[in-house]
Each structure stands twice: as structure tokens, then as C-alpha cells.
Amino acid sequence: MSLRNQQPSIDPLQTAERLRQLGLTPEVLAGSIQHGVRAAERIGSTHPPTAQGFMLWSESVAYLRAQLTADGWRQANPQNQPRAISPDEKVSIHRCFRQ
Template sequence: MIPDFAESEPRTAPDDASDALDQLDLTSEILLSAARAGVVQAKEITDFHPVTARGMTQWMETVASLRRSLDERSWTLGNPKNSPRAISPDGKTSIMVMGGDENTGSQTTPPQAARRRGPSTRDTMQCNGQEMLDVTLPLPRGWSDQEPLTWVFVYHWSRRAPQLQAELSLARDLDEDGRTFAWHHRILLPEQDLGEFNIPQRPAGPDFDIDFRIQELK
């Protein structure tokens, strides 16, 4: 599904996010509650855990909370190349979750990935570009007409203040560095105060695609 606003404007301001999300059968509450759920679990990580545990825990719990909430709205689960997605009931829209940099939610500078993304993300962005431009392009292996348009739920924990920045954005390309995105449209969400969680620093750790190669043993 390509809403009209995604074809005409580069971004939707936080005050107008609700109307834009409604066209995607989503709400700010669903998205922000998922991100906060990740914070709740990440705050339990201690210095005894591996250094990657806090960031990985936040990402995993955000994914799980979002997909659980959307399951109640008849969205389904998808895991292309082991990259977790939520897919709309009509199969035309999917959402993936990604940690972003300090520009997440900014009205002036678009965000980039906090950590390097892998080949499944790049393939998805290429498919997005194909659907938005409606031209013949070389497509990733395994692409089909059933490939949904994939939005990215981007979140960031600020280094400077206890706040959560987030947006739901439609990417059209990913550079070879695995971090630099070009965006079709960005729906900016209101910042969320996380002061009550008393967490001294932004989570650290990997946020990447995981590809498995399974071979039959002889």
C-alpha cells in the first residue's frame, strides 16, 4: 500500500502522525508502546551481561511487542532471510524494526542505521524502490510480485537525555556501507520521556540482519 502522502511529501510531522498512520492501519500508541517495551526489558541488563546484551535485548523485545500487538489486528508474521517482519492483512505492507542514530525523529536531518544492516535489508529497499518508481529494475533473487512494501520502525535512545525518538519511515535505498539510507517518506513520532526508567546510557550492541546457511550433512 502506497498512501497518497508518501508520494507527495518527504515527511509527516509528529502532530500529523496519527492521520498518516491511520492509512496504514496503525497508531502511534502501538509503535511507541513497542519501543517502550524494549526499554523495560533492556533496563534489566547489568554489567554482568555481555556488552551487546542491552542493545540486542531492546531490539528483540521491541520486535516481539510490535508483532504481538499487530497480531491482534490480524497482521501476520514474516521472517524473510530470518529478518523479522509484521505483514498487514492484505499482504501489501510490512514493518521491520531498526535502531537508528541521533537523527531519528529529526525534522531536518534523516536518520541512518545505528549499526550496519545486511543483505536482506538491502534487498528489501531495492524492492521498495521498484514498487514506488514502477519501472523495470534488476531485482534481488527470489523477489516476486507478492513482495510487500516495507516500512522501517526506527527508534533511538538519546545519549544526551532520557528520551526515546522514533519514526515509521519508507526507505528507497541502502548504501553499500549498510548504514546510509535514502528515504521516500518519514512519519515522525512524538518524543517519549524515559526519565522514570533511570537508565544512565543509551543501549549498545548489534542490530543487524542474521543470515543462516543450512547444508545437509553427508
């Protein structure tokens, strides 16, 4: 399965302003997805069957949290669910994917 042709469901014209209100940008979210896709594309036939999906999710989460931490967000893992929490603690975000 090639992940390169899958496009994130982000409509910049409808979401950019709301993301800014939440302290986010389309670029950070798109970068997170792109980072995860690049990592998943390195998975080969000798990897376990779930490796591609795990790498997509895991590397996207790591990128997103690293970018947001640099902007003052903090990391949390309630019930083993990795999140980034805004400096004012009003926004909590985690990465999920659907196919």
C-alpha cells in the same frame, strides 16, 4: 548508558494520520519502543556487551508483532528479518533503531 532519557522520533501531529492509513497507530509504535527500553534497562554489567541493544530490539519486535497479530497482521521472517505483514499484504513493517 541510560535509555530512559532517549525519546523516540515520532511526531504524533505529522504521522498519526499516515500511520492510520497503514493500519498502525502511534500508541502501538510507542508501546513497542517503551517495552524494548524497559527490557534493555534490566541488563546489567555481567551481561555481554551487546545484550542491551539486542534486548531493546528483540523485545520491541516481539511487542510490535504481538500487538499487530491481534489485529490480523501475520508474522514473517524473510532472510531472518522479523516483520509483521498487514492483512491485505500491502504493508510490511520491521523495527530498527538508530542512535
